[in-house]
Amino acid sequence: MQIGEKKIERPFRWGIVGGGKTSQVGYKHRLGAMRDNTSFVLTAAAFDVDFDRCKEFGKNLCMDEDRLYPDYQTMFAEEAKREDGIEAVDIATPNFLHYEATKAALEAGLHVICEKPLFFEVEQGEEIKRLAEEKGKIVCVTYGFSGFELLQQMRSMVTSGMLGKINMIDLRYAHGFGCDPEGDVKSEGQKWRVDPSKVGRAFVLGDLSTHTYYMSQMICPDQKLKQVLCDRQAFVGSRYPLEDNAYVLMRYEDGAVGRMWCSCVNAGDMSSQHIRIVGSKASLEWNDMHPDELHYQPQGQPEQILYRGMGYLSPEAQEDERLGALHYTGLIESWSNLYGRFAVAMDAKNRGDEETLKNLVYPDLEHGIDGIKWINACAESADKGAVWVDVK
Structure with missing residues (x-):
C-alpha cells in the first residue's frame, strides 16, 4: 500500500499544453499528476489558443504568470533557457495537434504524456518512436481508466493460468451522453470531437474504445490481435462520416475471439465500461460502475467476488493501493496511479534503468501505436461494408 511517499528522488517539473478552462480532460490530468505531490509539479502551461x-x-x-505561454512552441523555447525549466510535458489538446506537439516536445528534450488516440497514422507513431529512442525519452498515453488496481489483479490471474486458455474477450464502452445533437454545438470540448479534420477517421472508436482495447491488452498481454470486422453508425446524422455507435468483432492469432460495443448514444446507461475475459477454466468480469469489485467465476464452482484493498490480492494489485478496503475509489485514483507509473518510467529512463522499464506496466508509445492500428483497422472494415480486415 502506498501513502503518497516519493518513488523517485524528486518530482518532475511538468508543463501542460491544452487542458484549459473549456477542456473536458484537463482537470483529470492535473489531479492525477499532482495527487501525491511527489511525481509531478505543475510549473508551466500553454492552456489555451486564446492567450488572455x-x-x-x-x-x-x-x-506564476511568467510561466504561462501563448503556445507550446514558445513554452518549449523559453523553458529550455531556464535552469528550472520543465522536464516533462502533457499534451491535452484535440487529436490533430498530438503529433506535431509530441514531436516538438521530444526535440526540446522533454518526456511526453499524450492524450489518446495518440496520432492518426501508424507511420507517425513509428517516426515518434524513433525520435524518442534517439532522444532517450519516454512517451506515455493517458488511457486513464487503466490505473484501477483490480485490472492488475485480472492481469495477474490471466498470466498465471488461473483462467486456462483465453477463448473470448468481451468489451464494452457505451454511454448515452452523446444522444443530444445540440451538445455537439454547445460544448467546446465536443465540437472538435465530431469534426473529421480534428479527430481523423473515427469519433467513439478513438475517443472511447481505445481505452477499453488497451485495458484488454494490459490484462491479456499474450493475446495478439489478428483481424477485426467493424460495423458503425451515425445515429445523430450530423456526425457522418464519423460514428457514434460501433460493433467490432475480433480474431486473435491463437484462435481466441472477441467483440467490442462502443457508443455514446446508449441512452440512460451509467455503467459504461465492461470487461469480461473467458478462459477454458474460468472467467473474470469487471465494470467501472463498481471498480472495487472483480467477479471470478470458475467453472463448476461458486462465483467469488474479489474486493480491492484485500490482502488476498496479488502483489501487483496491492502496489498502487491508496485507501484500503471499505474506502471506495474513483477515477482520479486510477489517473493518479498512472501518473505515478509515468514518473517512475521517466526517472528510470533518465538513469538508464532498463530493468525497471521492462517490468513496469503502463500505457507507453507502443500501446499508443496499437491504438492507432485499432482505429484505422476498424474504420477500414466499416468503410468496406463491415468486412474482415487484417490489423497492421
Whole structure:
C-alpha cells in the first residue's frame, strides 16, 4: 500500500499544453499528476489558443504568470533557457495537434504524456518512436481508466493460468451522453470531437474504445490481435462520416475471439465500461460502475467476488493501493496511479534503468501505436461494408 511517499528522488517539473478552462480532460490530468505531490509539479502551461484566457486560467490556479505561454512552441523555447525549466510535458489538446506537439516536445528534450488516440497514422507513431529512442525519452498515453488496481489483479490471474486458455474477450464502452445533437454545438470540448479534420477517421472508436482495447491488452498481454470486422453508425446524422455507435468483432492469432460495443448514444446507461475475459477454466468480469469489485467465476464452482484493498490480492494489485478496503475509489485514483507509473518510467529512463522499464506496466508509445492500428483497422472494415480486415 502506498501513502503518497516519493518513488523517485524528486518530482518532475511538468508543463501542460491544452487542458484549459473549456477542456473536458484537463482537470483529470492535473489531479492525477499532482495527487501525491511527489511525481509531478505543475510549473508551466500553454492552456489555451486564446492567450488572455490562458493567463486568466493559470492565475486562477495560482501559477506564476511568467510561466504561462501563448503556445507550446514558445513554452518549449523559453523553458529550455531556464535552469528550472520543465522536464516533462502533457499534451491535452484535440487529436490533430498530438503529433506535431509530441514531436516538438521530444526535440526540446522533454518526456511526453499524450492524450489518446495518440496520432492518426501508424507511420507517425513509428517516426515518434524513433525520435524518442534517439532522444532517450519516454512517451506515455493517458488511457486513464487503466490505473484501477483490480485490472492488475485480472492481469495477474490471466498470466498465471488461473483462467486456462483465453477463448473470448468481451468489451464494452457505451454511454448515452452523446444522444443530444445540440451538445455537439454547445460544448467546446465536443465540437472538435465530431469534426473529421480534428479527430481523423473515427469519433467513439478513438475517443472511447481505445481505452477499453488497451485495458484488454494490459490484462491479456499474450493475446495478439489478428483481424477485426467493424460495423458503425451515425445515429445523430450530423456526425457522418464519423460514428457514434460501433460493433467490432475480433480474431486473435491463437484462435481466441472477441467483440467490442462502443457508443455514446446508449441512452440512460451509467455503467459504461465492461470487461469480461473467458478462459477454458474460468472467467473474470469487471465494470467501472463498481471498480472495487472483480467477479471470478470458475467453472463448476461458486462465483467469488474479489474486493480491492484485500490482502488476498496479488502483489501487483496491492502496489498502487491508496485507501484500503471499505474506502471506495474513483477515477482520479486510477489517473493518479498512472501518473505515478509515468514518473517512475521517466526517472528510470533518465538513469538508464532498463530493468525497471521492462517490468513496469503502463500505457507507453507502443500501446499508443496499437491504438492507432485499432482505429484505422476498424474504420477500414466499416468503410468496406463491415468486412474482415487484417490489423497492421
